[in-house]
Amino acid sequence: MKRIFLIFGIVLSINVFAQEMPLGTSELPELNITKQKAEIFTIVEKAAEFPKGINNFQQLIAKNFRERKVKGQGVETCELIFVVERDGSMTGIQAKGSNESFNEEAIRALSKIKYKWIPGEINGYKVRSRYKVPLTLRFD
Template identity: 30%
Template sequence: MAINNVDIYGDEWLELVFANRNKSYGAYELRKHYSATVLKALAVTFGFFGVVAFGAFLLLKPAPIAARPIGREVTTVLQPIVIARPEAAAPVHHSHHHTRNGHTYSPAPAVQANPQPQTSRVPAGTVNVLPSETGGSEANRISVIEDKTVYSPANADEKPLPVGGAQGWMNYLQKNLVYPEDARQKKISGRVELSFIVEKDGRISDITVEQPAGHGFDEEAVRVLQQSPAWQPGIKDGQPVRIRYHLPVSFRMMK
């Protein structure tokens, strides 16, 4: 037999090596079934990793999301609320007439020394007193302006704070955001840009999709923001104010 023509991976080479040797010892069987054993081991290994990857795909959750405030100020000016407050009625002076020698005399009106100006108590807040154009016969008009300006976080003395702080907000989003089924089936990722206002009482309002992503991403992000617990409101000059935040929400498929 010519050795140069022998396939070292075939049975012919194995028979040549174990010629005149004890084939029942074990080494012969191991070498004879070596290729089949390796193929089985590879099949089991790839099958195991395939099951793990498929399970991770089924349990896929959105990536962590963090609120990123953008220093843009949006101002909303509303018409003042006008409250009419009647003027105090002027005192009525009764004239006392005296008759002397057939003539009637009326005493001169009494003049009060150093009269004190009248003051009226008005509600606390920013007020503008508008004088009457027709004199004292018409009520004074007091304009009370409610501050409904929407500030950016950079202009607040104290920024709004979600329940549990930044980590609590991240945990809330991770727990409640659900990957849209349509996007999951199509293996689509997306990023939604939203903005919302933290009101003076901490409620979230005016949720706006600034940059939509489609495939159900926009609706899912808005749904979770609408269900958000109330925040601790922002403070400016010692008073709660309205603050607008911008929030990017990213949905990604894990590979």
């Protein structure tokens, strides 16, 4: 009984593989599929931009910033670094500077901004791009 099923299966599979291809389908165009990586670009053809302009963006950071939370003397600097995603949202917010309280407050002030950016582009495609904003705070 097992041999009958085996022979029957072989005969059917020969019939399936022996079929000819219909005319006109033997030359299909080559399909190039490229996987979009979640790569973060630092150099793009069209830079990410804040919809109301960079001056308005800086004003929003200043408005959200609470100077009384920062402890320090003289001049403090930090650099805000974040990723503008394809949908315009900001992710991966970091602050690099020597004053930890300044860094924390800068991250908090930036995180409060809910406007979406216009993402950067390469070859007309929206891409993730890294953006840097320098901040300076002078103590009196």
